Amino acid sequence: MKVLVVGGAGYIGSHMVKMLLAEGHEVITFDNLSSGHRDAVLGGEFFLGDLAGQAELDAVFVQHRPDAVMHFASFIQVGESVRRPDMYYRNNFSNTLNLLDAMVAHDVKHFIFSSTAAVFGEPDYVPIDEAHPNRPVNPYGRSKWMVEQILADYDHAFGLKSVCLRYFNAAGADPDGLLGERHDPETHLIPLILQAASGRRPEIQVFGRDYDTPDGTCIRDYIHIVDLCAAHLLALQHLIGGGASERFNLGNGSGFSVQQVIDTVEKVTGSKVIVVDGPRRAGDPARLVADSTRARAQLGWEPMFADLEAIVAHAWAWERKFSGDCLFRSANSQRKTRTSWNVTDQLNGIKATKIVAQEYVEIFEHIHEICRNSGEAHRIIEQLVERLKL
Numbered sequence: 251m252k253v254l255v256v257g258g259a260g261y262i263g264s265h266m267v268k269m270l271l272a273e274g275h276e277v278i279t280f281d282n283l284s285s286g287h288r289d290a291v292l293g294g295e296f297f298l299g300d301l302a303g304q305a306e307l308d309a310v311f312v313q314h315r316p317d318a319v320m321h322f323a324s325f326i327q328v329g330e331s332v333r334r335p336d337m338y339y340r341n342n343f344s345n346t347l348n349l350l351d352a353m354v355a356h357d358v359k360h361f362i363f364s365s366t367a368a369v370f371g372e373p374d375y376v377p378i379d380e381a382h383p384n385r386p387v388n389p390y391g392r393s394k395w396m397v398e399q400i401l402a403d404y405d406h407a408f409g410l411k412s413v414c415l416r417y418f419n420a421a422g423a424d425p426d427g428l429l430g431e432r433h434d435p436e437t438h439l440i441p442l443i444l445q446a447a448s449g450r451r452p453e454i455q456v457f458g459r460d461y462d463t464p465d466g467t468c469i470r471d472y473i474h475i476v477d478l479c480a481a482h483l484l485a486l487q488h489l490i491g492g493g494a495s496e497r498f499n500l501g502n503g504s505g506f507s508v509q510q511v512i513d514t515v516e517k518v519t520g521s522k523v524i525v526v527d528g529p530r531r532a533g534d535p536a537r538l539v540a541d542s543t544r545a546r547a548q549l550g551w552e553p554m555f556a557d558l559e560a561i562v563a564h565a566w567a568w569e570r571k572f573s574g575d576c577l578f579r580s581a582n583s584q585r586k587t588r589t590s591w592n593v594t595d596q597l598n599g600i601k602a603t604k605i606v607a608q609e610y611v612e613i614f615e616h617i618h619e620i621c622r623n624s625g626e627a628h629r630i631i632e633q634l635v636e637r638l639k640l
């Protein structure tokens with residue numbers, strides 16, 4: 251089958267592309283690379299394009315004639331959505347409408363939508379099933395809920411069949427170690443704690459210890475990225491097999507507190523993490539745990555990596571690879587050694603070593619020396635590699 255993966259260069263999208271290719275599907279990634287990474291797209295066709303541009307969308311549909319579309323390209327930060335609702339309604343809502351209209355125009359009838367637990371808002375009860383009322387409390391959640399509602403209308407009017415997958419907390423990394431989380435800035439709990447464990451950041455802040463939970467920190471349902479992608483494959487089969495439009499909540503059904511996640515990271519990494527207590531983050535419900543009975547029953551979905559330690563272990567393997575092994579192993583090593591090792595490691599990570607001339611490598615090492623913050627150096631180098639088309 252031919253699948254158009256919109257946002258296939260991002261965290262979840264890139265894992266999805268890898269899984270679709272492994273399952274023998276033809277994949278076309280459509281991404282504007284505003285936050286994704288070209289080198290995270292491990293195969294298939296790549297189409298650099300923006301959902302805001304109807305001509306680009308038309309071109310990809312005419313050129314590739316996909317059987318189905320999976321849509322991962324959205325903004326994902328709750329706090330940012332409160333400050334900049336315009337961005338969230340423009341991208342997550344209006345641009346998605348462009349995509350749906352292109353599907354209708356080109357007669358593509360199967361759509362899988364990345365939705366979120368944020369469509370529920372402050373829960374009346376946990377675990378949260380699909381019957382739970384939808385009362386999103388921020389523009390991010392509202393933008394996703396609006397799309398879900400539009401999808402019902404598009405099914406009715408145009409016969410466009412969709413599956414909305416409400417992710418709880420996507421986490422972990424590709425077990426083969428080829429892909430992982432590379433958000434910039436990173437805001438998610440597990441990668442942030444791992445970066446504190448690897449030395450890429452000095453500490454982790456806990457947003458509130460006065461919640462009504464056993465240890466006072468927020469409880470979330472962490473779901474492995476591979477399990478999440480597996481649910482998309484099953485949803486695709488469901489639609490292609492003539493199934494009706496559906497909405498599914500996706501999580502493991504067990505909640506872990508922020509403190510439990512920190513403890514698990516310390517256990518898996520063997521590193522002590524510096525923890526600073528901070529105030530609550532606006533819009534954070536105390537508990538979000540999924541009831542995924544419907545996905546299990548209707549799709550036959552069964553998580554493979556329900557264990558938090560497995561999720562953290564895969565994410566840790568990625569963090570070590572990405573941040574540079576020696577940076578995590580020895581904070582005391584010579585800066586010169588660390589610098590050259592990290593640049594080489596990073597270039598390896600972006601598969602550019604063979605074609606990067608020595609003078610560029612030296613420039614990158616110089617950048618690394620100037621930027622004492624290695625995270626910043628990583629970002630600049632990646633942008634340069636992309637801009638210079640190395």
Ligand code: UDP
Pocket residue numbers: 328418419437438439440442454455456457458468469470508531534
């Ligand atoms: N969190 C935290 N410190 C951080 C980032 C997150 O204490 O630096 C908490 C956050 O308040 C929430 C949980 O960790 O309770 C998971 O947050 P994340 O941003 O990873 O996902 P969300 O639940 O917002 O989708």
